Amino acid sequence: SGGTDTASPQTSAAAGNGGLEKTELKVAALPAIDSAALFVAIDQKLFEKEGLKVTPEVVQSSPEAIPMMLNGEIDAMFGNYVSMFQAHDQGALKLRILAEGSRAAPDSLSIMALPDSPIKSAKDLEGKTINVNVLRNFQELALTQVLKANDVDPAKIKYVAVTFQNIMPAWQKGQLDAAYLGEPMVTAATSSMGARKILDPASGPAAEFPISGYIGTQEWYDKHPKTAAAFQRALHNAAKMMENNREVVANVLPNFTQIDKDTAATVTFPYFSSSDNPVRLQRVADWMLEAKWLTKEIDVKSLMSPTTSG
Amino acid sequence: MLAFAALFEALGRAGLVDIGFLPPTSVILWRAGELLVDPAFRAHAATSMLAWAIGLGAAALIAVPLGLLLGSVRLIDAATRAIVEFLRPIPSVALIPLVALVIGTGLQLRVTLVIYASLWPILYNTMYGLRGVDPVAKESLRSYGFRAPAVLWWVSLPSAAPFIMTGFRLATGVALILTVSTEIVAGRGEGIGVFIYFAGIAVPARMDDIMAGVVWVGLFGVVVNALLVAAERRLFAWQHARLGAHAGAPVAVGAGR
Amino acid sequence: MSAVMGRLARALASRWLLLILLVAAWEWGTTIAGSAFFPPPSTIVTRMHAMWFSGPPERLFLTDLAVENVLPSLGRMAGGLAGGAVLGVALGLALGLSAKAYDYLDGVLQFLRAIPPPALVTVFLVVFGFGLRMQLAFIVFSIVWPVLLNTADGARSVEPLHLNTGQVFRLSRAQRISLIVLPSALPKIFAGLRLALSLSLIVTVFAELLPGTTNGIGFQLTVAYSTFNLPAMWAGILLLGILGYVLNELFLVAERRVLAWHHSAQRVEV
Amino acid sequence: MLEIENLTHIYGGGGPNEHHAIDGLDLKVADGELLCIVGPSGCGKSTLLRSIAGLISPTGGQVKVDDVLVKQTPDNLAVVFQDYSRSLFPWMSVADNVALPLRRKGFDRRKRRAAAQEALESVGLAEAGRKYPFQLSGGMQQRVAIARALAYRPTLMLMDEPFGSVDAQTREDLEDLVLEVRRLHQMTIVLITHDIDESVYVGDRVVVLSKAPAHVVGDLNVALPGPRDQITTREHPDFVHLRAEVGRLVRGHTVAH
Amino acid sequence: MLEIENLTHIYGGGGPNEHHAIDGLDLKVADGELLCIVGPSGCGKSTLLRSIAGLISPTGGQVKVDDVLVKQTPDNLAVVFQDYSRSLFPWMSVADNVALPLRRKGFDRRKRRAAAQEALESVGLAEAGRKYPFQLSGGMQQRVAIARALAYRPTLMLMDEPFGSVDAQTREDLEDLVLEVRRLHQMTIVLITHDIDESVYVGDRVVVLSKAPAHVVGDLNVALPGPRDQITTREHPDFVHLRAEVGRLVRGHTVAH
Ligand SMILES: Nc1ncnc2c1ncn2[C@@H]1O[C@H](COP(=O)(O)OP(=O)(O)OP(=O)(O)O)[C@@H](O)[C@H]1O
Ligand SMILES: Nc1ncnc2c1ncn2[C@@H]1O[C@H](COP(=O)(O)OP(=O)(O)OP(=O)(O)O)[C@@H](O)[C@H]1O
Ligand SMILES: [Mg+2]
Ligand SMILES: [Mg+2]
Secondary structure, X not given: OOOOOOOOHHHHHHOOOOOOOOOEEEXXXXXXXXXXXXXXXXXXXXXXXXXXXXEEEEOOOHHHHHHHHHOOOOOEEEEEHHHHHHHHHOOOOOEEEEXXXXXXXXXXXXXXXXXXXXXXXXXXXXXXXEEEOOOOXXXXXXXXXXXXXXXXXXXXXXXXXXXXXXXXHHHHOOOOOEEEEEOOHHHHHHHHHOOEEEEXXXXXXXXXXXXXXXXXXXXXHHHOHHHHHHHHHHHHHHHHHHHOOHHHHHHHHHHHOOOOHHHHHHOOOOEEOOOOOHHHHHHHHHHHHHOOOOOOOOOXXXXXXOOOOO | OHHHHHHHHHHHXXXXXXXXXXXXXXXXXXXHHHHHOOHHHHHHHHHHHHHHXXXXXXXXXXXXXXXXXXXXXXXXXXHHHHHHHHHOOOOHHHHHHHHHHHHOOOHHHHHHHHHHHHHHHHHHHHHHHHHOOOXXXXXXXXXXXXXXXXXXXHHHHHHHHHHHHHHHXXXXXXXXXXXXXHHHHHOOOOOHHHHHHHHHHOOOOOHHHHHHHHHHXXXXXXXXXXXXXXXXXXXXXXXXXXXXXXXXXXXXXXXXX | OHHHHHHHHHHHHXXXXXXXXXXXXXXXXXXXXXXXXXXXXXXXXXXXHHHHOXXXXXXXXXXXXXXXXXXXXXXXXXXXXXXXXXXXHHHHXXXXXXXXXXXXXXXXXXXXXXXOXXXXXXXXXXXXXXXXXXXXXXXXXXXXXXXXXXXXXXXHOOOHHHHHHHHHOOOOHHHXXXXXXXXXXXXXXXXXXXXXXXXXXXXXXXXOOOXXXXXXXXXXXXXXHHOOOHHHHHHHHHHHHXXXXXXXXHHHHHHHHHOHHHHHHOOOOO | OEEEXXXXXXXXXXXXXXXXXXXXXXXEEOOOOEEEEEXXXXXOHHHHHHHHOOOOOOOEEEEEEOOEEOOOOOOOEEEEOOOHHHXXXXXXXXXXXXXXXXXXXXXXXXXXXXXXXXXXXXXXXXOOOOOOHHHOOHHHHHHHHHHHHHHHOOOEEEEEOOOOOOOHHHHHHHHHHHHHHHHHHOOEEEEEOOOHHXXXXXXXXXEEEOOOOEOEEEEEEOOOOOOOOOOHHXXXXXXXXXXHHHHHHHHHOOOOO | XXXXXXXXXXXOOOOOOOEEEEEEEEEEEOXXXXXXXXXXXXXXXXXXXXXXXXXXXXXXXXEEEOOEEOOOOOOOEEEEOOOHHHHOOOXXXXXXXXXXXXXXXXXXXXXXXXXXXXXXXXXXXXXXOOOOHHXXXXXXXXXXXXXXXXXXXXOEEEEEOOOOOOOHHHHHHHHHHHHHHHHHHOOEEEEEOOOHHHHHHHOOEEEEEOOOXXXXXXXXXXXXXXXXXXXXXXXXXXXXXXXXHHHHHHHHOOOOO
């Protein structure tokens, strides 16, 4: 991935705003661990080094941020690819992926059963009810691939949408046979309820599958190419910092999630992408097409920018 | 009220419902007390109240004149009924993205949705209130040469006012629900709904926070209602006195409190 | 013949003209704007037809999707509305008539009335569990208020001389309530019911967003929006609007029959 | 036997519009007696009637019917209210209005209907049963109210200016009807009227009240030969004398302007 | 000049309760005349009055006031309704009730108040101004309705049994008041009454209506020497004669039971 602009962050900062079209950005983020890179970049002054001032806007779901982006309230947003590709496919949004965000790490997602549940293996999930946050989203997409790989018929799973705070009560009351959890709930369910892990939806064919990224509109990107590049660099640099340093992540989590320091120390983080890779992202689009969630093919590479960070 | 609280407490303590998911009253009230002195929560509350007040006020300003118009001019009612009845059942959740796109997501989003939802009770009570006006009273004024608008102002409106007020009291609750619900579904920044939302996504969910927030919303509703009932008693003293005039009829009590 | 045509034309003009004009403006505006979020009505109607009304004639043109989603929604709505209406009238009468009931209940009811149902989803879930029971409880809880408050208002403002008359002739309490209080309060109760009617549609949609729902108009609406299928979302909105209109017209027919005495005595033309 | 002892009624006690309506009124009405009450407008006649009917509780003194203190409405009592049009139920047909009180008597539907129709016929409204009250003229409504009371066959009937809105001929017919009904069914009747001739013609006794606060200023026995009839009775010298006497008493106690 | 030509009114035309109230009625009332209308109960007197006031539109024929066809209520007209208690506004004090129509005359607040107080005094209610209608007795309410019409100083006054609920003395006073006001302010008055003596005493002319559907069956000029007074006029032989004449006409046309 060769960059056209190889100037070091210091140089661009030194050159005033380095010819950036826009220096103050508002970015919508989600109150979830996946958004951490944005907050690390702010916390570690990585945006500042690029001459950017980024203000985060914590929203409750990514679809909600799209109208904000379209009417100019925000410049970019953090959102999951499945939603974004659907929006793009339906013409609600001319998508531009500014930077990759998070990928599923082993054990950061988990299909779990309560200790006394008869479900012991992936095969036992057939005919069972499992929750997802939102129907027809990345959770289903990934699990479908993993189930197929485990010789389970994905069509035999019943998905119900259950909002975050209601998963535990619904599960305990027996209205869910197995729970599809993400962090930090995986850790919490294991330690407090003795829940057993049945299957890792981010394994096998879906290992490391990309969940969310930083999204802008094509129009915005066309007007602000240099800003976009600077924004991407800062995020990639943040991801690099986070790779071997849990501490920087744990520090920022309480700022935008409901995860306190103690929990932050124990949860499994997703992978944060320090470079953009069209190949693995294309997989998501292809799976979606396979599931008929898209009406036509999406050439993901054409929506991405070259990685300019070192 | 106390019995209700006690019942709730007992349910929790008796283990009928899981304490983790539904904390007992004492815990909720304690938490509610703590929140009262928490400046962050007070800021949330202030933001919600602002949206509530603006939305409700605007709704009343729109709905009463509109109700008078639709309630008194049959032609306009007939011409607009299809549209009005078409708009009414559209849920505000479905409108959130559309309104957000057109007018943005800040205070204006909440206010718009509050107006949209709390308009109807005032509008309909105004329209139905007008129908209950004694025709002899209207004719009395008409016979002195007063034309329709004057009759509306001097007879229909005062006569329907108590029922319109009931509509307004209904609207205060609707507006409160809409404010907080919108915040829960799509709120950013501040607001009791935002507070409740974030309490909900904590692991494990902070049910005590949620319920304490709910308690404050509910209490706010109780206070507003009480103030309005007091206002009603002053404004419509004539009605209370008249209805209470023959009190002693065992059935006729409960009036005017 | 021409008189009939004339009448028809006038009815059309007074009742539908404005609507037709607005729809035309809507079509024109959305076509010009070309925003995916605001598809033109023609697109929406096409989508509605494809989704729900392109079924076989022997099933009244309803598609499987319609049978699986629209009918359950209507069922929930009807159930919730009936429950809410009965509860609202009963509580409203109690509150409007009895000082004791008022003292005991009013505080709690005013408290509950202000509570946003979405904040209580977990409570509903814990108490009622997934599914129909929770949804019905949710609908009833939301729509009972207009009926309740208006009934209480109506019960409180019964003409004192009517009550006196009932008392003088020593009617039993039940007779006084059913023969005097209820009929006098009926016009106001109807105002509450009319509010509750469209509210019940709205709340049904809300209830279908609740955890564990797998069908319904609201369910389809949410899925449509979360997958950015905007014409489908608009089709849902439009369907709700049309249902609301139709239900309201039916309601008005009923109201006109039940309140015939009121309308003529008040010299109201409806 | 109706006994009123030292009856006092003060409206709005303590308020700015406090009004002393009745002051230490004593009165006894024997069983089967037809007592007429006359008195200046606003003196407290209707108030007295409401006290007897147990619709208001006196602020002083007591009312006894058959030696039982009146707290609630006594059994077998009927009232024709002065404000007759408001005492009819607008949502019921005229026949249903008349039949309603008969539910108390445990009549079945058919019997109620027959009794209502009979009563309506007796007041000259044979054809009006299926109409609604608002479709009747004032005088017809008043007669419906009378028919309702008659159909009920009370033992004590209170009538507050029951013939005020009907024409002279109908009035005489109704007076005779009341006399007839009283004779047939042995009821005690208290009848308020402003028509002095009427009071003497129908009454066994005429009580004249003073201006407010009301107390008894005259109590005349009407010893006219029975059966009475509109022409001969009114020409009877005692009638002329009594009528002049009542007139003097009333005039002596009217507010002067 | 009030001209009624071939007036016909059918209520609920085509419906099951269709009622033919007035049938081809012709009547002329000269300016400054006081016309009394008598007729059996339910014959159509109030209907006639409502037609004159433009409150209902006749199903046939026409009403003209000063050569202008009545479609809306004519200017400078006042009506005292038979259903007086319903024609008062319960949310206004008695004084405000009386003063309200004067807004049409462009009176300022003070002038309205003074005029209202004066009118209340003239009907013997000097003290009642600050009360509310429900705090008054029936007869007092009726006098408030009269005061309201008098204060307005109309050129055409329509009165529907205006003295039905007051005592004999007050009634005479009010009759004289109406005569006095008519003389001072040159108004045309149409007065409906059931009291035959009254119709002859106050009227310049008495029109007798038939039973429904109403038409004119008698039209008598009352040529009694003026100014009239309660004692001498009523003893005048013409009075006695006229009164018998009207009585005969009324009785001849009442429904027989
Ligand atoms: N709204 C109505 N609908 C149908 N019929 C009506 C209506 N109003 C009045 N009537 C009928 O019209 C007739 C005349 O009524 P109106 O009130 O004019 O009588 P009236 O002469 O004033 O009698 P009264 O002396 O008893 O007041 C009555 O028989 C009555 O039943
Ligand atoms: N609810 C009330 N509050 C205050 N004062 C009242 C109330 N009801 C009646 N009064 C007053 O009590 C007095 C007596 O009223 P009541 O109705 O008994 O008179 P009445 O003798 O029936 O007169 P009328 O012949 O005019 O009907 C009146 O002066 C009236 O103003
Ligand atoms: Mg009275
Ligand atoms: Mg009349």
